[in-house]
Amino acid sequence: MKISELARLAGSNAETIRYYEREGLLPKASRSESNYRIYTAAHLERLIFIKHCRNLDMTLGEIRTLLRFKASPEENCGEVNRLLDEHIEHVVRRIGELQELERQLRDLRECCPDGRQAAACGILEGLSQPSLEKTPGNHVPGVHASFANNINKS
Amino acid sequence: MKISELARLAGSNAETIRYYEREGLLPKASRSESNYRIYTAAHLERLIFIKHCRNLDMTLGEIRTLLRFKASPEENCGEVNRLLDEHIEHVVRRIGELQELERQLRDLRECCPDGRQAAACGILEGLSQPSLEKTPGNHVPGVHASFANNINKS
DNA sequence: TTAAAACCCTTGAGTCGCTAAAAGGTCAAG
DNA sequence: CTTGACCTTTTAGCGACTCAAGGGTTTTAA
Numbered sequence: 580m581k582i583s584e585l586a587r588l589a590g591s592n593a594e595t596i597r598y599y600e601r602e603g604l605l606p607k608a609s610r611s612e613s614n615y616r617i618y619t620a621a622h623l624e625r626l627i628f629i630k631h632c633r634n635l636d637m638t639l640g641e642i643r644t645l646l647r648f649k650a651s652p653e654e655n656c657g658e659v660n661r662l663l664d665e666h667i668e669h670v671v672r673r674i675g676e677l678q679e680l681e682r683q684l685r686d687l688r689e690c691c692p693d694g695r696q697a698a699a700c701g702i703l704e705g706l707s708q709p710s711l712e713k714t715p716g717n718h719v720p721g722v723h724a725s726f727a728n729n730i731n732k733s
Numbered sequence: 734m735k736i737s738e739l740a741r742l743a744g745s746n747a748e749t750i751r752y753y754e755r756e757g758l759l760p761k762a763s764r765s766e767s768n769y770r771i772y773t774a775a776h777l778e779r780l781i782f783i784k785h786c787r788n789l790d791m792t793l794g795e796i797r798t799l800l801r802f803k804a805s806p807e808e809n810c811g812e813v814n815r816l817l818d819e820h821i822e823h824v825v826r827r828i829g830e831l832q833e834l835e836r837q838l839r840d841l842r843e844c845c846p847d848g849r850q851a852a853a854c855g856i857l858e859g860l861s862q863p864s865l866e867k868t869p870g871n872h873v874p875g876v877h878a879s880f881a882n883n884i885n886k887s
Numbered sequence: 888t889t890a891a892a893a894c895c896c897t898t899g900a901g902t903c904g905c906t907a908a909a910a911g912g913t914c915a916a917g
Numbered sequence: 918c919t920t921g922a923c924c925t926t927t928t929a930g931c932g933a934c935t936c937a938a939g940g941g942t943t944t945t946a947a
Binding site: 624631632635648649656670671673677691700707708 | 778781799810820832845854860861
Binding site for chain 3: 746748749752756767768769787792793794
């Protein structure tokens with residue numbers, strides 16, 4: 580099959596597939612006489628695997644690791660477990676951060692009943708105040724640009 | 734004051750400050766004879782405002798909007814409220830998504846007791862399965878690359 | 888048969904919010 | 918007078934795509 584059919588079957592998109600090939604996540608496809616990429620069921624299977632991992636918000640690096648373990652079945656899967664445990668930990672930490680963030684945003688929103696002028700806006704005032712302390716933590720990202728977006732668009 | 738003092742006072746960093754100037758979030762600083770940027774208390778205040786907003790994970794675009802409203806106090810702050818409401822909604826949606834994600838990851842982790850070979854790894858098997866449905870939603874991002882990082886490093 | 892539409896290719900640039908490196912100029916202390 | 922800390926600009930890198938330009942090919946329909 581050609582690239583757009585593969586994309587359709589995997590619920591993905593052609594540019595992303597070419598990108599994965601460049602990144603070494605998908606093996607290079609064979610080519611037709613006219614230099615079109617030709618894919619097999621094995622490619623589809625692998626692409627779906629990658630998609631599942633992305634739906635679980637894994638990085639391409641993590642997915643590469645998983646693919647290596649899939650390719651060498653003699654190895655112990657403790658590494659796979661470890662990777663997943665770490666990933667779960669990131670997600671849990673991020674949830675905590677976002678809950679704290681939500682609390683702060685709602686506090687801020689309370690400051691300003693509707694219909695005031697910006698000069699008297701409690702929100703702008705609140706954001707100028709030297710409070711709003713930092714929270715600790717590392718690795719696990721933002722609120723915009725989304726996992727949800729990825730899922731919808733693919 | 735010079736750029737590194739401003740950075741120190743705001744708990745920010747010099748490169749970020751230059752970046753904000755390029756992006757039009759901070760007004761251009763005046764220059765010394767030797768072409769060094771010279772800042773005033775007003776710059777510091779504005780930078781702190783921006784930092785608070787970033788701590789709340791707002792995009793630079795959203796912050797630009799808030800700064801516009803700060804600059805024109807005659808306008809009604811309904812827009813500010815709306816922006817914040819939307820932002821809260823993003824955060825709430827993202828929390829829900831991550832909770833669902835955590836559930837899926839834990840399910841997956843259950844599949845594979847430690848010490849198996851990759852050939853029999855329930856996780857790799859699980860990721861190959863055609864289940865793992867999409868969830869709806871848009872705008873609000875990933876698990877890696879983090880808000881927490883931003884906060885710590887700045 | 889032919890012309891338009893739909894597909895394919897590569898390369899390069901853009902997204903976001905920084906961060907860092909390279910290569911140089913300025914300034915204060917020892 | 919040299920060392921080192923600071924400042925400047927320009928440029929490229931991160932992750933995971935996404936899109937546009939500028940071409941070639943294949944399919945469809947008039």
